[in-house]
Amino acid sequence: MSWLPVACLLTPLLTAVAVFGSPRNRKLRGLLSIGGAVVLLLLAIWQLMRVSSAGALVVQPGGWKAPFGITLVADNLAAMLVLATAAIAVAITSFALHDIDEFRAEAGFDGFVHVVLTGVVGAFLTGDVFNLYVWFEVMLIGSFALMTLGAGKRQLDGAVKYIALNLVSTVLMLTAIGLLHGLAGTLNLADLHQVMAARENDSLALVVGALFLVAFGIKAAIFPVFSWLPASYHTVPITVSALFAALMTKVGIYALLRIGTLVFGMELASAASLMMALAVLTLLMGVAGALAETSLRRLAAWQVMISVGFLLLGVALGTPAGLAAALFYFVHGMLAKAALLLIIGLGERVGMAERLAESGGVAQLKPWLAAAYLFTALSLAGIPPTAGFWAKLAFVEAGLGADAGTAGTVLIVALVVASLLGLLPLMRIWNEAFCKPSPAGFAPAAPGQVPIHTPSASIFALVSLVGVSALIGIWPTLLHSLAEAAAVGISTPAEYVQVVLGIKPEAGS
Amino acid sequence: MATDNVAQASHNPESKSSRTLGALLAWCMAIACAAVFAWGLTLIGTIAAGDALKVSVPWVPAFNVEFAFHIDGLALLFLLLVTGIGTLIGVYTGAYFRGDARLPRLILMLMAFTAAMLGVVLADDVVLLFIFWELTTVTSFLLVGFDREKASARRAALQALWITAAGGLLLLIGLLLLADVTDTRLLSEIIAAGTVDIGNPQAAWALALVLCGAFTKSAQMPFHFWLPGAMSAPTPVSAFLHSATMVKAGIYLLARVQPAFGEHDVWFYTLTCVGAVTAVWASMMALRQQDAKLMLAWTTVMALGILTLFLGSNERIAVLAAMTFLVVHAFYKCAMFLVIGNVDHGTGTRQLDRLGGLFKALPVTGTVALAAGFSMAGFPPFLGFIGKELKYEGALAIAEEPLLIAMAALAANAMMVAVALTLVRGVFFGGQVNSPRQPHEAPMGMWFPPLVLAVGGLVAGIFPEHLLGGLVQAATSGVLAKETEVKLALWHGVNLPLMMSVLTVILGVLLHVNRVRVHGLLDRLVATLPFTLDMGWDRFLHALDRVAAAVVKRIQTGRLGHYLMVTFVTVVVAGGAALATTQTWSAQSQQAALTPVVVTIVLLMMYAALVTAVSESRMLSIGALGLVGAGAALVYFWYGAIDVAITQLLVETLFVVLIAAVLSKLPRLSGDDHTNRRTRIWHGALAMCTGAVIGLATWLVATRSTDHAVARFYESASLPEAYGANVVNVILVDFRALDTLGEVAVVVTAALAVVAVLSRFNQKRDVENAGEGA
DSSP, X not given: OTHHHHHHHHHHHHHHHHHHXXXXXXXXXXXXXHHHHHHHHHHHHHHHHHHHHHOOEEEOGGGOOTTTSOOEEEOHHHHHHHHHHHHHHHHHHHHHHHHXXXXXXHTTHHHHHHHHHHHHHHXXXXXXXXXXXXXXXXXXXXXXXXXXXXXXXXXXXXXXXXHHHHHHHHHHHHHHHHHHXXXXXXXXXXXXXXXXXXXXXXXXXXXXXXXXXXXXXXXXXXXXXXXXHHHHGGGSOHHHHHHHHXXXXXXXXXXXXXXXXXXXXXXXXXXXXXXXXXXXXXXXXXXXXXXXXXXXHHHHHHHHHHHXXXXXXXXXXXXXXXXXXXXXXHHHHHHXXXXXXXXXXXXXXXXXXXXXXXXXXXXXXXXXXXXXXXHHHHXXXXXXXXXXXXXXXXXXXXXXXXXXXXXHHHHHHHHHHHHHHHHHHHHHHIIIIIISOOOTTSOOOOTTSOOOOOOHHHHHHHHHHHHHHHHHHHOTHHXXXXXXXXXXXXXXXXXXXXXXXXXXXXXXX | OOOOOOSOOOOSTTHHHHHHHHHHHHHHHHHHHHHHHHHHHHHHHXXXXXOOEEEEEEEXXXXXXXXXXXXXXXXXXXXXHHHHHHHHHHHHHHHXXXXXXXXXXXXXXXXXXXXXXXXXXXXXXXXXXXXXXHHHHHHHHHHHTOSTTOHHHHHHHHHHHHHHHHHHHHHHHHHHHHHHHHTOSBHHHHHHTOOOOTTSHHHHHHHHHHHXXXXXXXXXXXXXXXXXXXXXXXXXXXXXXXXXSTHHHXXXXXXXXXXXXXXXXXXXXXXXXXXXXXXXXXXXXXXXXXBHHHHHHHHHHHHHHHHHHHHTXXXXXXXXXXXXXXXXXXXXXXXHHHHHHHHHHHHSOOBGXXXXXXXXXXXXXXXXXXXXXXXXXXXXXXXXXXXHHHHHHHHHHOSSOHHHHHHHHHHHHHHHHHHHHIIIIIHHSSSOOOOSSXXXXXXXXXXXXXXXXXXXXXXXXXXXXXXXXXXXXXXXXXXXXXXXXXXXXXXXXXXXXXXXXXXXXXXXXXXXXXXXXXXXXXXXXXXXXXXXXXXXXXXXXXHHHHHHHHXXXXXXXXXXHHHHHHHHHHXXXXXXXXXXXXXXXXOSOSTTOOOHHHHHHHHHHHHHHXXXXXXXXXXXXXXXXXXXXXXXXXXXXXXXXXXXXXXXXXXXXXXXXXXXXXXXXXXXXXXXXXXXXXXXXHHHHHHHHHHHHHHHHHHHHXXXXXXXXXXXXXXXXXXXXXXXXXXXXXXXXXXXXXXXXXXXXXXXXXXXXXXXXXXXXXXHHHHHHHHHHO
């Protein structure tokens, strides 16, 4: 079964190749893209089932044993996140079918989406720090393409900020990898764990760790290096926004978690209070941005930042319960963010304007869209009976845990403040865009006129995201047990090292 | 005040089917509620005997949450109230919204709301309780904002949601703490464990947070202000929300956790003071209202204050007073709201100065109003009289502050008498006033439900022990978590409570007679307040927005230069701070020793970098930048990395040529459109700091002796195992072929993207050219 990670990685890549190689037919390309995503989903489900029952899958491409070759590792965390990515991919590609204009489709939009997916899946699966960089680059170049494709001036302005800041991050990451290699002489993550654990109190490791933190911090949009996020997400087609919101920042967080726990375990533990401070600042900045925002799409971008803050809270707490809460939130956040943006995308056809003040009347025209929004907003705010509630409950319980200490109290206070203040902008959207009568300028369908038709593929995309989210809300046990297993996996790196290198780690590490 | 838009049935073609659907759903709700009510009635005997009903099904073992339900006397009392009133509300709503296309939506929300409320009072698991608690918050948010076209309704809904959700979140934390302290997640076990020691900080926090949850939900000072606004919901919804559900959830919670905290002075004084202040202030506010519905809404706040006040004590008679008053209030409050709904329906207004002498036009509704008003004012032989007598008896029985409590109750009750008189006498008797519509009686579906309540209030007042005795006794036992004997009777003999009742009526009548002057006094009092909490809410939102906007404006400036600066400052601070912890500054090995040649190259590169930064000419800058890259290639070359040096040189040359080709198309840089001198110095300093941090780190790492086992493996295995003499090539295409695959993907994607973007620009230019030509 160890071919599964390879298959997961190659599926989006080959799909991209197929799209670029296919005739310039919008429908054909769209269907190819959906097909690729569905295959990825099936493979990801299979992989996760395998990993849950029989332990991590390790592939050594080319037959070069770790640490000499590049290792692909599908452990609980990676397999769970690949599955979440695949689910998002199915929804996004279905939505793209009717959202993307002819020009973009002909220029290979669907192919670029799969390039991004390749990068994301690769980043989740790789067990090698330089290879991680490569997948980051793949993801980045795909996202550059999506941002600039068919761009108007405004979109290019957002794209330039996105590209510039992400390039800085990439260069920093490469520098940090170079330094790490100089320090440890290896690139394999499991091997790095062995080498670095043997060097306690190495202050140079701290320096390299700090550079990684900034590099991944930019990717993850952590305060104070988050600015590219609200500057760019709103300028692209909604499909792209949804894809980015669901995946991009999350890959940054994932890298932070993976490299942090495997390579800089000691340093991460000593920087716990710094991480907590960053988490709180990120959270508050996201909330402030959402409160001050008057434009719908930008508001959604700030919501992405809020979720980054929540994730970091759990990571900073560092206890197994805190990590499990963060990982539960991770998956929930991906689904909810994508759903939020798709709702905005559909809403823009029936009365949502760029500015909230000019929006209105969506609930009147599309009650089901209003229901989907309300559910998603409640989920984001963590109000039952939604997946978000369980995430919040997990955070509170982790914060109250005996091993949490003062950090637990900080977590709970931050959670309460951010949840409550974050509820206001979400409900402002509800009041302004959904409930308020449509202001002049947008004419709703008059009685007798054909109502605005929503394509079934778009409805499918939204319903599948909200549906999965609702299922998690009703029965959170499955996701929670997966998150818990993944959290155990990253808080005990010894097992990871053992399956990758095939040896028992040295005592004391 | 605008009235409910009942008559505005929309005229689209679907509305006929949705009308039938609505009527059907309304009956469904009534029948479902009635069925549960009947089932509840059959339970009275068992539960009064002390046997609680328990069901438990595992749900989310990961979070230790069960579908655990527990019906004791207290829960049963609430169950009967919710479903009993729910039945009548179902019938009434069907009639009130007859022909309105929005009816199905409303009924579905009401049903969800009823179910959630039942969940709250039946849940045994604390998390389950919270889930239902929040469901009532969400559904009531939808109900209050039902008239979504109205800005006031949207505002009230948001306010109600936010305040109760805030309390809810605190409640969740409080309940989890309480569960931690008592080591069980089940309320029945928490209660059974008896008093919780609040010397333990966890328990103290639990108490404070649970109180926050209860006070926000039950509209206690200073969180009371959302409730009057929430009456912008349609009348049947208000009747339901105010009488049996939503706001009573907080009261339920206080009663529920009474055994855990009731012994403590903190509990007693907090509940007593908050309840008393709320009750008195709310009755004063009720007196000065012009809108009959708003007046009723304020009396609900008063009732909630009284209930809180009595739940502060664990004196048997005080708890009995609270439980009885709970029932009394549900009866008259629901009836009164429905009466106002009928008046609104029949006349088109709820403004008291435009209403009067309606008894002739609305005889049934008027009769109901009389009965409900008597009960509200506490006249015998109505149920309200028993409630009031018990209140006074309870107040006097509380050992700690009998006088204070009795005075508060007396004041609030007197004002209630005045309000009842205003509502009944002012609206139904006296001279006829011109109302917007010709007054007419409501249809049967609208007068029957309140009539049931009015008659119920009378009959229950005459036969209290037979009709309510068992239930109230079971509820009181439930609150105190022990068997309690209580008796209900209409006549308690001539005693102090009766005297106080008489005094109450006299005061109430006086207040009513002098209502104009009282009004003036209260208006003047309110005018002296610096601001009301309701205004405070708007200010709070404004302040939040302002602060947020100010913060965002400073940080998210929209300028790329600023973002880059922040990024590099972060690099310098993070890297610098980490470097500062470094103890070993000396080189550990000599392998990276500098030779004069390298030093010369590096100095040259530094000079070239400086030229790049300060040059006014783009071409010179680009050329100098190319020199930096070429220098790097030379260094590689010097250390023997020939492939890398060649690659670097190639890339650098290409880069310079390409950029130069592009830049030649741009206008010359002029000095002033660049940044000013100070900014440039600052940028230069930042750049040097960044360089210093990275350079220092690199130097420290480079002078470390590291075991390069992997590199040695590549060297030794390249030829014998991978059949390639060039190690670098073998690494690229074999050892680390996956990296190369990824990089190839990057290059191809970049090429495809460039083609796509350029073709777009070509297309655009063609279009623009065509446009200019035309």
